[in-house]
Structures are given as structure tokens and as C-alpha cells.
């Protein structure tokens with residue numbers, strides 16, 4: 024029998040965010056990425072062995088497209104000269120970027136559905152076993168084996184299967200899917216596309232089912248050993264829950280964290296993989312980064328013996344910043360505070376999600392979700408006409424190819440903005456950035472979509488959270504997760520006579536423990552005929568200009584207070600006259616300009632502010648949030 028299979032690691036989010044350190048987060052992303060790729064690779068290998076389909080077997084993985092997938096081509100050593108030249112220093116760590124999406128759709132053959140599901144699970148457990156570091160875990164390996172932490176994956180996917188009964192030979196299907204250019208294959212594409220829709224429906228239902236990989240573990244034995252005192256975490260008798268996942272009993276302690284078997288494996292993996300590379304940057308590294316770059320002269324005089332963390336070195340190389348000065352990180356905190364009174368304490372986490380990606384792959388995109396159904400239909404029709412011609416599967420493959428290229432764009436943008444990647448799957452992304460660069464990076468990530476034929480019409484929902492470096496990482500991630508969810512599922516903004524959802528930026532400020540947020544839509548108009556008229560990110564570009572004007576001393580800092588004091592007034596004024604808003608802002612800006620001869624904002628920028636001031640986001644006013652942003656980032 025021939026089947027189409029959908030594998031969705033939907034618990035990946037919590038597996039990644041259950042972290043105490045940035046290196047835990049990296050390890051969580053990497054393990055998820057690796058498992059997904061390992062499974063894909065296994066499927067191809069098995070097909071090749073069974074039906075000798077040679078290199079066309081790869082095409083049976085429908086999503087993601089493997090052909091130009093960076094994670095895949097790096098491992099196959101097939102990276103082309105152009106990408107090599109372009110990514111240059113970034114490729115030094117090529118194996119360590121979690122850039123394979125934790126979702127798969129593929130075609131394979133098997134006798135029976137359930138057998139197929141079990142086979143897939145077995146393969147995943149096997150892939151996970153391969154990752155376990157026997158040497159680094161030698162003190163624990165007996166315990167880990169005993170309770171089955173090493174033999175079962177902590178992230179179990181939902182698996183959905185649909186039969187492709189129209190075909191009986193897998194080699195024929197491999198050939199058909201490898202020749203999408205051939206007009207004769209149109210029927211095949213129509214049939215396969217219908218099945219993909221069915222598969223997607225099944226996956227939606229499956230998602231609701233709770234998965235408990237903990238059931239694989241020998242919890243009975245573990246509990247017995249804890250009760251009898253065989254396992255004793257430090258001097259504590261009885262249970263101590265894992266401080267990373269909060270689900271399982273801890274079996275040991277590592278750098279002052281109590282950890283269960285799975286979280287211990289994750290922790291050790293992150294530490295081991297980065298050990299020889301100077302370690303993974305910490306939250307305080309990221310809070311300090313810009314400060315150190317800007318004060319490089321002062322820092323050079325400090326001790327120099329500490330190795331530079333490789334990821335930070337790459338940021339330096341990519342941006343051509345002189346290398347020698349990274350010693351200060353080893354000074355203890357009290358010493359830092361004594362010497363540098365103005366040291367920064369916050370860093371930013373950035374998350375970007377492609378809007379309605381699942382729908383996009385079913386060729387029913389919601390570039391932005393309109394509340395009005397007729398407008399939605401009209402736009403969908405227009406969009407379809409804009410797609411490259413050919414069958415539906417060809418279109419899907421084309422979108423996936425663009426997603427793979429977007430990964431390369433995003434990776435480059437991250438390093439160019441002094442940030443480090445945690446996870447980049449194309450449709451979603453997580454990165455850590457210095458506060459000073461976070462807004463610029465968010466704008467860039469949104470604009471990256473504009474480089475692609477299909478994706479340029481789509482939207483991206485992006486969230487930034489600013490946190491103190493000592494604030495628990497896990498809570499920051501949870502807040503960010505909720506903020507993005509709000510952006511994607513709840514938020515509605517109104518302009519002219521339209522009601523639109525998604526495609527916005529939300530910034531949550533958690534620097535002082537009091538949560539405050541600001542929301543700015545990325546687009547002002549939505550024009551499919553000439554997308555350049557959409558002015559994506561135009562208001563944020565203006566914000567960025569003002570922020571850099573303040574940082575460079577062109578405007579005095581009192582500008583922020585003068586604008587802030589009139590926030591509510593701007594909102595009421597915008598209801599009467601948008602022109603009055605822009606004139607008043609212009610006046611305040613001019614009053615606060617210290618260097619009169621340097622021009623900063625142009626007439627068009629004030630017009631942009633005026634246009635956006637009309638938009639209402641739920642009961643919020645965009646102009647008030649705009650002023651908040653200026654204060655947080657300048």
C-alpha cells in the first residue's frame with residue numbers, strides 16, 4: 024500500500040521553552056530539528072534500499088522540500104558556491120544551526136497503517152538514542168538506561184496517515200513526483216493535492232489529542248528507587264521535581280538545577296556541543312554585547328586570555344568588528360557594577376511566525392486574515408492568479424523552496440543584527456538579540472518576505488520580549504508565546520472600512536518586572552496588484568530613524584518625555600485630524616533637535632505617522648504604542 028504521512032512534532036514549543044539557560048534552549052531546538060531530519064533521511068534510505076529509486080527517492084518527502092534545504096545540503100556536502108560565499112563566516116558553525124522544520128509530509132509504502140506508525144516511532148527512538156552522549160553522561164548512564172530515558176524520545180509527534188489507493192507502485196509515484204514539469208502529470212498532482220487536504224484535516228483533529236511520551240518511561244521503578252532512598256538528590260528526601268520540565272521527578276542535580284533524565288540529556292548535549300567553541304552565549308552576554316562593542320577601547324585593556332565564544336566571534340566577523348576584546352565577561356558581577364555604572368542588564372528574545380502557514384501550503388492563503396469573507400475570497404483569487412503556473416503540487420514545492428531560501432536570508436539577518444539563532448525553520452524563528460538591535464532585526468525579518476515571488480504577499484507575526492538577564496528564561500518565553508498567540512488569534516485592527524488580523528509586531532517590555540506591551544501593524548494598505556505600495560514596516564522604519572537620531576545625539580532625550588506626556592492627546596486628536604497629529608509631532612521633534620543642521624525625518628515620514636495614527640488595534644491606539652517603542656529602544 025502507498026501512504027501519505029504527516030508527522031507533526033507539536034510539543035516542540037514546550038520542549039524548547041522548558042529551559043533554564045540559552046544553551047538548553049539551543050539543545051532543545053537542535054534535538055527537535057535533528058529528529059525530524061533523521062526521520063526524513065531514514066525514510067529515503069529505506070525507499071532507496073527497497074525499490075532502488077536512486078536520487079529521486081528524495082522527492083517523496085513533500086514538505087519540507089529537501090532539494091535546497093540548508094540543513095540537508097550541509098549534511099550531504101552539496102552546498103553550492105554562491106551560498107558558501109554569501110554565508111561565509113556564518114557557515115563555520117554549519118552543523119550546529121537548528122534549521123530543519125519539525126514537521127514532515129512524505130509518501131512511502133507499507134503493508135498496513137498501524138505498522139507504519141509503529142515503524143516511524145521506532146525510527147525516532149533510534150534517532151534519539153544516537154544523540155545520547157554516552158561518554159559525557161557516563162556517571163548517569165546506568166540510571167538513564169534503567170528508567171528508559173535513553174531509549175525513548177521526549178518529543179513524540181502526532182502521526183497522520185492517508186492511503187493513496189490510486190497507485191500501487193512506489194517507484195511509479197517517485198517518478199511522477201520527480202517530473203512535475205511534465206504536463207501529463209497534472210492528474211497525479213490533482214489526486215495527490217486532494218489527499219494532502221484530507222491529510223491536513225486529519226492532522227488538525229489529531230492535534231487535539233494529548234500525547235504523553237512519559238508513558239514510555241519506567242516511572243514505577245523510578246518512584247520505588249526514590250522511596251527507598253536509592254536515588255537521593257543532594258540531601259533532599261523524597262521527591263524533587265525537575266526544574267526544567269516541572270513534570271518528572273528529578274534524578275540528579277546539575278549546575279544548581281534539579282533535572283529529570285530527559286532534561287539532563289538535553290542540558291549535557293548543549294554544554295558538550297559548545298564546549299570546544301567557548302560555550303554558548305548567556306543572557307548576560309547578550310545584554311552586554313553592544314555596550315562592549317561600543318566601548319571596545321576601554322575593554323581591550325582588560326585581561327585577554329579568555330577565549331571568545333565562537334557564536335559571538337562570528338557576529339564580529341560578519342559585521343567586520345575588530346576582534347580582540349571579549350575578556351570582560353569573566354569579571355564577576357560586583358566588579359562590573361563597580362567599574363561600569365551604566366552597564367545594561369536587558370536582552371531581547373525575538374520570535375517570528377509566518378501567518379497561516381498551514382493554509383498557505385493548501386493554497387488557501389490568508390496573507391492577512393480579513394474579517395470580511397468577500398474581501399478574503401477576492402484576494403485569494405487574485406493571489407492564485409499570481410502564482411507560477413503548473414499543477415498544485417508544483418506550487419507547493421515552489422513555496423517550500425522559497426521557505427528554504429528564506430531560512431538563509433533570516434540566518435544572515437540575525438548575524439548582521441548582532442543576534443544569535445535558536446531556531447530557524449522558515450515558517451517560525453526564534454533568536455536572541457541585544458536590545459539595541461532587536462527592533463531593526465524584527466523589521467528586517469518582516470521585510471525578508473518581500474524578496475520572494477509567493478511569500479511577498481504573506482504576513483509575518485513577530486514578537487519581541489525585553490527581559491532582565493536574571494529573569495527566568497522560561498517565563499519570558501511563555502509570555503512571548505502568549506503575546507504571539509494574541510497577535511495571531513485575537514487581535515483585530517481597523518482602518519478605513521476594513522477589519523484585519525495578524526501581520527503585526529508586538530513588543531513586550533518586562534525589563535523591570537512590570538509587563539507593558541506595544542503593538543504596531545506592519546502594513547497600512549494591502550494591495551496585491553502592486554505590493555510595493557503596501558509600504559511594509561513603514562511606521563517602524565520611522566521609529567528606527569528617530570531612535571537612532573536620539574542615540575546619535577541629534578535629538579535630546581527629552582523628546583521622549585515631551586511626546587510621552589501627550590500620548591493620550593495624540594489619540595483624541597487623530598480622531599479629528601490626522602494632519603494635526605503629524606504637525607504637532609513635527610513641532611515637538613524640532614523643539615528637541617540639538618543638531619539643527621543634520622536632517623533626520625522627511626516630510627513623508629510625518630505623513631506615515633499621520634496615516635497610521637488612524638488605525639485602532641482593539642481599543643489601543645497605534646500612535647501611543649509608537650511613542651512607547653521610541654522610549655524603550657532609544
Ligand SMILES: [Zn+2]
Pocket residue numbers: 265266267268269270271282283284285286287
Ligand atoms: Zn525534566
